[in-house]
Amino acid sequence: MARYPHADWDPIPETESQPRTKPWGVVLHTAVSNSKNIKNVWLGSSVESHFYVAEDGNVLQYVDTERVAHCxxxxxxxxxxxxxxxxxxxxxxxxxxxxxxxxxxxxxxxAQIASFATLLAWLNKSHGVPLVKLPSVFGRGIGWHAQYTGRDYPRFNESHACPAPARIAQVEEVIAAAVRQAKAATPQSKPPSKPQSKPPSKPAKPLVSVFALAKAAKSDPKRAQGGVTSGAADDVKVVENALKAEGLLPTRYAGDGSFGSLTIEAYAKWQRRCGYTGKDADGIPGTSSVKKLGDKHGFRVGA
Ligand SMILES: [Zn+2]
Structure with a gap:
């Protein structure tokens, strides 16, 4: 079932009984008529057209585009x-x-050219009819009745000049108008974008040394406030930030890189959270508790 949305749907009975067809191309005709509607010509006739474009550009559709019409x-x-x-x-x-x-x-x-443009653009979009001149009797494109005239199969007619010289000379103009219409109806595709740069890779997770942490935890509390252990401060900062995120270390002590007494205290709380007690929750980092903290706060743990 395919009806052109901008046509007056005025079906003839044959639209229910004709063989189904896949619309392949288009053949333009002239009706030798001054009528607003030629439906009466098709009623009771063995021929019929799918469409009629009137003087004012009004389009009538008599046969479903997925049914055969004999024209x-x-x-x-x-x-x-x-x-x-x-x-x-x-x-x-x-x-x-x-x-x-x-x-x-x-x-x-x-008005007729404008109606052709819209109708042909629709046939292009709905049925894939290319907006080019019909290249052969059974090809795909926009042709006209006299295009293949002759006595032998295959042909569109045996002898006549439809749609007449003046109109045949306009076929290219009609196709060009349809192409413009089809382009206007299609949202412009985005301009080609620059080659996509790779999405920024996630920064590698920091690697924290349990050995360095433990060394700092044993040394830093003896240092002056904020004193750090050489080679351990970066590791300590990572752990301090994790402890801060856990709500165990006040912000002002977090990230100084010194594993001082407050950090020891905070780490001991983390160990208790992990289920350790007594000497195992003394605030000196051990491998398993550091790993749990790292899994939760995005750092890796090495020796
Ligand atoms: Zn014709």
């Missing part, structure tokens, strides 16, 4: 269940020209 002989339905969509068009026959001398048939007007 262009061998182009109606062909191998693989494919078929071309037919678009009939007002030409003012009997008012603008005499309906006989096709050399006098008028060009499509601006």
């Amino acid at each position: 262009q002989m061998d182009g109606n339905y062909f191998s693989g269940g494919k078929g071309h969509i037919s678009i009939e068009t007002w030409d003012g026959a009997g008012r603008v020209w005499d309906g006989r001398d096709v050399k006098r048939l008028p060009r499509w007007n601006a």
Whole structure:
């Protein structure tokens, strides 16, 4: 089921019974008619078109685009269940020209061209019909009835000039308008972005030495306030920040790199949190409690 949303849906009974088809291309016609609607021409007839574009650009749809319409002989339905969509068009026959001398048939007007553009852009989007000139009888693109005229299979008709020279000369203009319409209807794709730089890799987790921590914990409390153990201060800072995050060490003592008495006290609390008691919770870091702290606060632990 495929109906063009900008058409007046005015189905003929055949739309229910025609074979299903995959819309493959488009064939443009002229109806030799001054009517606003040519549905009556198709009723009770063995031929029909999918669409009609009236003088004012109004579009009528008579047959579902996924059903066959018979408007262009061998182009109606062909191998693989494919078929071309037919678009009939007002030409003012009997008012603008005499309906006989096709050399006098008028060009499509601006309203009709605008309607073609929107309809063809929709056929492009909905059915994948390329917005190029039809390259062969069974090819994909936008063609016209007289494009393949002849007595032998395959052809769109045997002998006539539809949609007449003035309109055949406009096919390129019609296709160009459809291409503009399709582009306007498609959100512009983003400009190509710069080559993506790699997402910043996570900083490597700091590596903390239990040996250095223990050395600092045994030495720093004897030093002057804030005194640090050479080679251990960075490790101590990592542990202090973890203890601060645990709520065990006041901020002002955190991160000074000195494993002083307050840090010892805070670390002893951490050991008790880990389930140690007595001598095992003396505030001197041991491997297992440091590892637990590191697992929780993002540092690795070495000897
Ligand atoms: Zn025709």
